[in-house]
Amino acid sequence: MKDELKRGFASDNNSGIHPDILKAMQEANVGHCIAYGDDIYTQSAIVKIKEHFGEDIDVYFTFNGTGSNVLALKMLTESYNSIICAETAHINVDECGAPEKFTGCKLLSVPTENGKLTIEKIEYHMHDFGFEHHSQPKIISIAQVTEMGTVYTPNEIKEITSYAHKNAMFVHMDGARLCNAAVSLDRDLREITADVGVDVLSLGLTKNGAMNAEAIIFFNQETSENFKYYRKQGMQLASKMRFMAVQFEALFSNDLWKKNAEHANKMAKILAEAVAEISQIQITQKVEANGIFAIVPSEIIPKLQKEFFFYMWDENRSEVRWMTSFDTQIKDIEEFVLLLRKLLK
């Protein structure tokens, strides 16, 4: 294997494709299908997704997480609305302003300790309803898993969705790592989305072993009328969609989604435990899924990155992020911790 291709802890999207998924893509590579989703693979995948999320949903495949987030937000807003989110939210800091550009809305962020919104934090932005000079709050957007590796409990989600609905607002969930959250909570996917009142989900499976499998799920079909035009206008409609569809099919069959996420979470736990024993390192967030945030002596970071690439999270406090993946192996962790210890001696 080329050196560049060594498994590291940079991100779960640095991994490749799970073999079962690639196999499904190969098997779908026969004959002709109508493009743009009007094919049997897409239909079948949607049936499968409904088994996990409920019958009365609307499902649309998209190209990537940003597209999925932005179009979900667009569908449920007018341009004079605002969207409340954590300061660390992907939609706020990692999408180069795509939400603002495409929806015209204002994003209202609040600092959090752990990436999680609370009613109290949300309330900071809940004012000036009916006042035409002020963007009108319409969506609360939460990430599950959060960008800080933490996981909302079903009750925490329920509290937010109840609050939102009481205020005639919607809740969007950025589920780029939803499977990792479900596994962490030992819940079905539906129990942490539809069942606790989420209105729209950006479901991401790319980080869980797919090549590119992203979808928007509307839990109330009344809210998604004419969405298909937004997907096309939003440049998110794939022509050879069958090759996306079969990735969903593969992941949602035989519990592959769960196995992959369980593995990644377990690897994170093992890595976190190993690291916790090293006195010079301080883990800064609860390790609830497949991400670890830690303060590491700054002088060793470049040397460590040279062997196992990963990202700085907060340069000022020498905080780094380590992500595990469906394909992380025990020996990767062992080597990594060994090197860590060596560098810290």
Added chain:
Amino acid sequence: MKDELKRGFASDNNSGIHPDILKAMQEANVGHCIAYGDDIYTQSAIVKIKEHFGEDIDVYFTFNGTGSNVLALKMLTESYNSIICAETAHINVDECGAPEKFTGCKLLSVPTENGKLTIEKIEYHMHDFGFEHHSQPKIISIAQVTEMGTVYTPNEIKEITSYAHKNAMFVHMDGARLCNAAVSLDRDLREITADVGVDVLSLGLTKNGAMNAEAIIFFNQETSENFKYYRKQGMQLASKMRFMAVQFEALFSNDLWKKNAEHANKMAKILAEAVAEISQIQITQKVEANGIFAIVPSEIIPKLQKEFFFYMWDENRSEVRWMTSFDTQIKDIEEFVLLLRKLLK
């Protein structure tokens, strides 16, 4: 093979993936790569693309043709500009207003007989420069192959680009079927793009055997400064980009791009010749690439579509479109023509 998966003549994007390309994707499925294009596969693919299009270009992969077209137009315009195109242009009729939404520009279309712009047609919209009430023309957008299956000669392109540059405008080429055009003209890819003055190309290989391989190529790097932000904000930045990159690599190695396009074009020629012998059918456009437009007695169309799916082009005059593909087989054509003759008896 399932009945739904029978090869038809609906579109070249109804086909699957060429085996060599899928194989390349499999081979790239090892280890970890930095996401979003900062990987050795992407670097290598860009080197390969430069062999075909020239060294001094800027290449960006995107998800689909619409994304590629829209972002290319965005880069070279301000929102107060206008874009001149054929009335049948994909950007004008098949992208659900994505160009207007993302660029803010006005599209100015002109009717054509064969999908091709001429200076005379373009001039219809060349007025009111400097007048602040009027959108200022900035881009002439042409499709190669056109949406009517016709092909611009290098001289025709050169004439348009010279005219554009003389007027301080740019030329965008929608190359969703560029390979078919190159083969049709017996030219290299560069000879019908960079060498004849095209400023920006939307290069599409999805219709030529890839799963999803689309790129924007800027032939003058000065025009593409900071483009990467538009790609991200335009929701067109793939995370596991290596799997796109290797599709380009595969197509641009061993002349696969050419073989696929040659085959598709040849199949179209064969089909056209067979059909030309049928007196009740009238071919309406020159068959210069892999598309055939024909007026067919309306009563047989549904029966024909039942066996071999294809699209109506113009209901009013009973005109249909038949597309061949890299995987079209002689026997598909034979069966199709046989059925056609049978239905017309």
Added chain:
Amino acid sequence: MKDELKRGFASDNNSGIHPDILKAMQEANVGHCIAYGDDIYTQSAIVKIKEHFGEDIDVYFTFNGTGSNVLALKMLTESYNSIICAETAHINVDECGAPEKFTGCKLLSVPTENGKLTIEKIEYHMHDFGFEHHSQPKIISIAQVTEMGTVYTPNEIKEITSYAHKNAMFVHMDGARLCNAAVSLDRDLREITADVGVDVLSLGLTKNGAMNAEAIIFFNQETSENFKYYRKQGMQLASKMRFMAVQFEALFSNDLWKKNAEHANKMAKILAEAVAEISQIQITQKVEANGIFAIVPSEIIPKLQKEFFFYMWDENRSEVRWMTSFDTQIKDIEEFVLLLRKLLK
């Protein structure tokens, strides 16, 4: 009077303010009013407007005609919609792409002989409903008076609105010269708008003697919910709105709107009759309001413009436009025709 301030025939917006209107502005210049329209002057003006257009309407003042057109279109569309209009429509050629920029919609224009749409012309663009690749037609926009100086009859409007509503579409009327049309048809304002099915009107009085009095009128209040936010976000909410409001009040009291428009139309008629007698000049459109289009020998145009400024309409065929105004005087016309005759000798 300074030379530059000589009355000409360039446009009805080159004129100043009718004295009664300026007087109303002076009289409103007392004490403090709540800004942004929550004042007694605005309330009173809206009551007055309702006397002319009906009780069940929603009225919003804006800054200019472009703002009024664009926001009306925004309210009744989603970004994936398209708007059908005449090729000469102000929204199509004179607003620098503001409709596309703010609504995201595509404008679909059709050539006309006289600025007027017909069902037949509209039908050219009525296709691909339900097809996600295609912008979905939602609004038919007509101008009354048209940009070519012609006037739709109530029946012609009714035909278009019926057709629109049958197709689940709306009709927008650009009423920048609505008063001139009403006077031309000898109808009330309501009879050529609400009563014939218009959904939303951009009412312009600036060209009829106001300084800046533009409004959007929604004839069905259900369609204008939350419009106030679009007005603010669209940068069209005035702070000292009372000074706009009293302009409406003045114009809609004592039939000032009608007197001004009658005068302008009458002046156009007189000018047209005088010009019709000159053999070298050919009037090209029916003179139904206050605009005259004429083909004039090109060699005299610059000399004529030097004394009485006006605009070329179509350079290629030496066609000019002459507009009369509420303040045009008989002697302006006499002098103009005298000069015309002199130059043509």
Added chain:
Amino acid sequence: MKDELKRGFASDNNSGIHPDILKAMQEANVGHCIAYGDDIYTQSAIVKIKEHFGEDIDVYFTFNGTGSNVLALKMLTESYNSIICAETAHINVDECGAPEKFTGCKLLSVPTENGKLTIEKIEYHMHDFGFEHHSQPKIISIAQVTEMGTVYTPNEIKEITSYAHKNAMFVHMDGARLCNAAVSLDRDLREITADVGVDVLSLGLTKNGAMNAEAIIFFNQETSENFKYYRKQGMQLASKMRFMAVQFEALFSNDLWKKNAEHANKMAKILAEAVAEISQIQITQKVEANGIFAIVPSEIIPKLQKEFFFYMWDENRSEVRWMTSFDTQIKDIEEFVLLLRKLLK
């Protein structure tokens, strides 16, 4: 005078028009002028403005402060940029998301104690330059006077502009109350804008006695190329512009701008001094221009508002805002303070 028209302390835009300005509008009401700014009044006003702000500037009139702010920001950004401002900034909380909608940019706000940005506060958002996932900071926007009634010193501005330019960024100044700041600092208008490095100014005179006189001033003409198209597309181009122009002319002649602002500031000072003597009231911000922020016993607020309308600023802490204006009279203050004392007894 009608009761509703009593002078209060709600806002300086609740006042009317200064008599000299209205007189100038009347005097300009003669003959015809070319519309859209190509007239002698507009030319003359721009000459006058250049006397105050420097020769090498570009001046564009707009309709209102929001339009002026938004278009200034649009001119100096690409949609992938971000704009740093105080959390209380008008562009952030009082424009219903117009900046996001029209520019596509992200607004990055920071809490402040007094409405003023500092380098330290700005630095919070200065990261991830060159990282395509992150909106790229391009503008620092400050308000002079701030929304909290405070005034930046020339040195404070210089510090911010130097910092911005060092980082290849621009500084936008929202000068809705610039005259009040200049008077407060005893400086010329140029000394607190061009001379301290401001790149673009939204100059508002509506709050200083005009009916509607707002302008964008670019201090470096190289940055404003083709701006006129954005103004038109941004729906901010007035037809009868002469009536705006003469308002500028009147205010910038005979030091009327200064007299009006001096008066308003002086009235605020007097009111603040009178209120400072009342023990139950706590002034919360320095009174540096014409605004006073104060915590007032909540039970008296409704009664006070009934006689002299004004706005709550922060309901939670019973903080109100009182604004004085060019037309505030000593007796207004006396009556107001008398009532205040009476209610607090």
